[in-house]
Amino acid sequence: MNWDDIKILLAIGRTGGLSRTAKLLGVSVSTVHRRAAELEHSVNATLFLRGNDGYALTDIGRSYFTISEQAEEHMIALERHELSGAKVALRIALPELLGQQMILPELGAFQVDQPNLRLEISTSVVPVEFNRREADIAVRLVRPESGRYLVRRIGRLGFGLFCSAGYSENMPAMNKVSDLRNHRLIGWDRDLQYVFLAQWMHDLTDGTAPNLSFDSLNAQLLAVQSGQGIALLPLYVAAHSDLKKLLPNTEFQQDIWLMRHRDTGDNQLAGDLCKVIEQVLYHHKDLLRTGVQPT
Template sequence: MSDFDWNDLRAFLAVGRAGRLTVAAQRMGIDHSTLSRRLSALESALGTRLFERRPSGFVLTSDGERLLGDAERIENVAITLRSRLDEASHQVSGTVRVGTPEAFGTTFLAPRLAQLSASQPTLEIELVANPRSFSLSKREADLAVTLTRPETGRHFARKLVDYALGLYAARSYAEAAEAIRTVDDLHRHRWVGYVEDLLWTSELNYLPQVSSAIHPQARISNVITQMEAVRGGAGLGILPHFLARGHPDLIAVLPQEVRIVRAYWLIAHADTRDLPRVRLVSEFLTRQAEAAGDAFWLAAP
């Protein structure tokens, strides 16, 4: 163990989380040959193989699985020490990666990042606004905004905000199509919905809640692209009010009859939630959601 190097352990963690050498090297900002040498050096220092090299990627051996938990604990100690030094010098610096659904990240959070940057010039934010779930234990994100509260894992979760969704159509579509007076009229119209087998959470499966007779003619994997299809006249669609309200060419259809409520949850890992930079961004998100008030609900006519 005389040749043990912390950077080699960081390399091991990166490959263990990514499963592929090139992806891990990109995340670490080094070339893959350097990363490969660090893995080999660690295996040599420990006297054991940590990965099986397969065509599909790097798979942890039993010794690698055992080392992964220990390596994550060492990493958490290093992160905590760095944060204490920053706090002692009255600085909040470093990088916080925030994973969010695409509508929340793109429409709500991204326009507000300037406020955070102005108040914390040494803090870096990585915003990953994708229709997917994020693994905090694998360090895919430091904070995650999700549609469900996690039931397992060492997580801290709190409700960020409730929000409502409604039925929308392009004004041009509504003027040209058959009138919609009740929910029973909806099945006679074209619809835009999700690709069912690409739903990353059951919370997005809205249409059965409206009517079992609805069958979308256009299926799209993310809500922002769905909105653009609805705006283009492809059909009716269920959209978050905070996403649709900025587009005057969209009109709410049957707003009293079709009303769906969901919640955004803010999730942090138990090991890192109290780090100053993570805590600061968490508090910023909470304040912004609270200050938004009725923005997450249907605008008054």
């Protein structure tokens, strides 16, 4: 097996389908199909169970998958070491909007005083793969089930339904959850239906498909601000965007988790960065939880 074989095996094992694997790796579905067959031929074993709903790993496939994950982690560490040179490189994964609007400015200010620190920051709704060590430090809204990370809860983030004032003036009455069926809903792309925000909207609306779907929370916010419909947004973001809150009884809170990879235990800068993240979220804890900043 070579590195390309490992990437195919890991991608199929993680996504469970040819089309999702092709999208993840930036190749065609036919290429994934061919390389999967070639991989099985090269190791003289059946690694995948092929079904109408996708691919699943066989017992042998899972064994190869576990070994490949370990090889991948070492490869990523080697690549990052080569790229960083004399600098200390740390990779940080942050939730979209929360990371961009609240945490990122503080990390930038911290880095100014650390000339030998290079930060690689990802702000996305798509969770990082902890088994792959895609991040040294991560802030997540769902607690991970695996990975060599130290995990602690550092706050809560509130969510609610919002629309613009312009949309509100022309929309039908909104008194109960079932009224949502009469409105334009803004939600998540079909490939992101596993995201907890998409699942919450799916359950709330009895599976009603959104009129507009996006692959980012920021795009949903912009669509709401321009009067395109109703979306589920963080309370603090909406409170600072002059939006109208709908159905307050549907609001909910999600725990905010801070993860630090165990291999950074001796890295002072990693520890300091975690403190920066904790401090900024603690300072805004009430705003994040309720959307209201105490006076």
